Amino acid sequence: MPDVKTKSRVSEIWELLETVHDPEVPVLTVVDLGVVREVREIESGIEVVITPTYSGCPAMNVIEINIKMALATAGYPNVAVRTVLSPAWTTDWMSEAGKQKLKAYGIAPPRGAAVDKSLLFAEPKRVPCPRCDSFDTKMVSEFGSTACKAHYQCNSCLEPFDYFKCL
Amino acid sequence: MNPPTPLFSYILRQADNVLILGQRLSEWCGHGPILEQDIALTNFALDLIGQARSLYQYAAEVEGKGRSEDDLAYLRDGFDFYNVLLVELPKGDFGHTMTRQFFFDAYNYYFYQQLQKSSDPTLAAIAEKSIKEVTYHLRYSSEWMIRLGDGTEESHRRMQTAVDALWAYTGELYTPDAIDQELLAAGIAVDLGRLQQHWQQRVREILTAATLDIPTETWMQKGGKQGRHTEHLGYVLAEMQYLQRTYPNSEW
Numbered sequence: 487m488p489d490v491k492t493k494s495r496v497s498e499i500w501e502l503l504e505t506v507h508d509p510e511v512p513v514l515t516v517v518d519l520g521v522v523r524e525v526r527e528i529e530s531g532i533e534v535v536i537t538p539t540y541s542g543c544p545a546m547n548v549i550e551i552n553i554k555m556a557l558a559t560a561g562y563p564n565v566a567v568r569t570v571l572s573p574a575w576t577t578d579w580m581s582e583a584g585k586q587k588l589k590a591y592g593i594a595p596p597r598g599a600a601v602d603k604s605l606l607f608a609e610p611k612r613v614p615c616p617r618c619d620s621f622d623t624k625m626v627s628e629f630g631s632t633a634c635k636a637h638y639q640c641n642s643c644l645e646p647f648d649y650f651k652c653l
Numbered sequence: 654m655n656p657p658t659p660l661f662s663y664i665l666r667q668a669d670n671v672l673i674l675g676q677r678l679s680e681w682c683g684h685g686p687i688l689e690q691d692i693a694l695t696n697f698a699l700d701l702i703g704q705a706r707s708l709y710q711y712a713a714e715v716e717g718k719g720r721s722e723d724d725l726a727y728l729r730d731g732f733d734f735y736n737v738l739l740v741e742l743p744k745g746d747f748g749h750t751m752t753r754q755f756f757f758d759a760y761n762y763y764f765y766q767q768l769q770k771s772s773d774p775t776l777a778a779i780a781e782k783s784i785k786e787v788t789y790h791l792r793y794s795s796e797w798m799i800r801l802g803d804g805t806e807e808s809h810r811r812m813q814t815a816v817d818a819l820w821a822y823t824g825e826l827y828t829p830d831a832i833d834q835e836l837l838a839a840g841i842a843v844d845l846g847r848l849q850q851h852w853q854q855r856v857r858e859i860l861t862a863a864t865l866d867i868p869t870e871t872w873m874q875k876g877g878k879q880g881r882h883t884e885h886l887g888y889v890l891a892e893m894q895y896l897q898r899t900y901p902n903s904e905w
């Protein structure tokens with residue numbers, strides 16, 4: 487039978503992680519983003535397993551530090567953060583709550599499956615405007631301010647916006 | 654000092670490939686033809702340098718001599734770098750950069766595709782992560798090959814010039830040596846013979862669609878994988894390593 491105390495400690499850590507935000511998309515927590523894969527008790531304390539969104543994502547170091555700080559402040563000084571690469575992160579792991587938060591923040595959340603990335607000259611994905619919900623939008627640039635975003639503009643309300651790309 | 658193990662050298666080769674190309678791509682930062690390409694090339698640079706970090710971390714662990722990923726990137730000399738010559742060549746014009754990128758992406762894609770099946774779980778995990786990014790790179794550079802090759806007279810001329818100039822540097826991508834063969838037998842390394850077939854098929858397909866002539870030259874440059882480089886690598890390293898060499902252990 488699982489130790490009740492252990493179980494509650496792990497779920498408490500998960501709750502604390504809900505307060506750690508992504509430094510580049512601060513409206514999302516690391517749990518919303520789906521980068522926290524596992525929390526478990528180990529001999530030396532607590533281990534939090536995370537996975538990067540993109541290989542070169544510069545936010546990962548900051549996320550690791552922020553996780554340790556948040557848990558230390560809450561009374562967990564001995565926290566090890568381990569990074570794993572497999573299984574590789576996908577936008578499918580982003581929570582529904584996270585997607586709603588993104589939209590409210592003005593970033594169009596990832597929609598459905600990723601476009602076939604090997605297909606040449608594929609039509610860009612139709613993405614609704616986070617401001618007025620119109621589908622009459624156009625992709626301005628496949629690349630945006632961070633590796634995870636593309637740049638769009640709404641033809642109906644003229645709002646320029648970021649789209650969180652599927653991966 | 655003991656010679657490096659084949660596994661250590663094998664990891665370094667790919668790590669150096671993606672680090673040096675990432676460094677070359679970074680030279681476009683603020684110089685892209687338009688903003689989108691500027692951001693695209695720097696995004697690719699970031700992906701490649703990210704892959705390099707994972708590989709250097711693993712190489713450092715395999716070596717077990719207390720060196721870090723930063724030591725491997727910043728404190729080795731040119732003859733201790735094992736990247737293919739293709740990635741260290743100067744960036745040239747946008748067409749030249751795209752042609753080099755396309756030749757390398759086609760290699761990188763089929764390399765990681767096979768490496769996902771490696772018996773070495775860390776290399777397989779790095780490959781699984783990286784191929785998502787590289788799939789994107791390969792599509793992008795393939796599209797630009799076609800757009801510029803089958804574009805205006807001037808863009809066509811520049812692309813053909815780039816293809817002809819870089820062709821002799823592509824053989825090294827798929828030519829195995831003793832390290833490749835030893836690790837292939839162990840189930841760790843990629844089968845470069847198979848990679849060559851995929852690479853040539855893809856390149857033929859895209860160059861044909863781009864109305865570009867496929868060079869018939871069969872003589873190929875080599876040496877990078879064994880640490881024998883062109884003069885160009887020195888300039889890349891001088892710029893990249895300057896800070897750590899001049900102010901050892903500096904951090905910010």
Ligand SMILES: [Zn+2]
Nearest residue numbers: 615618640643
């Ligand atoms: Zn709108």
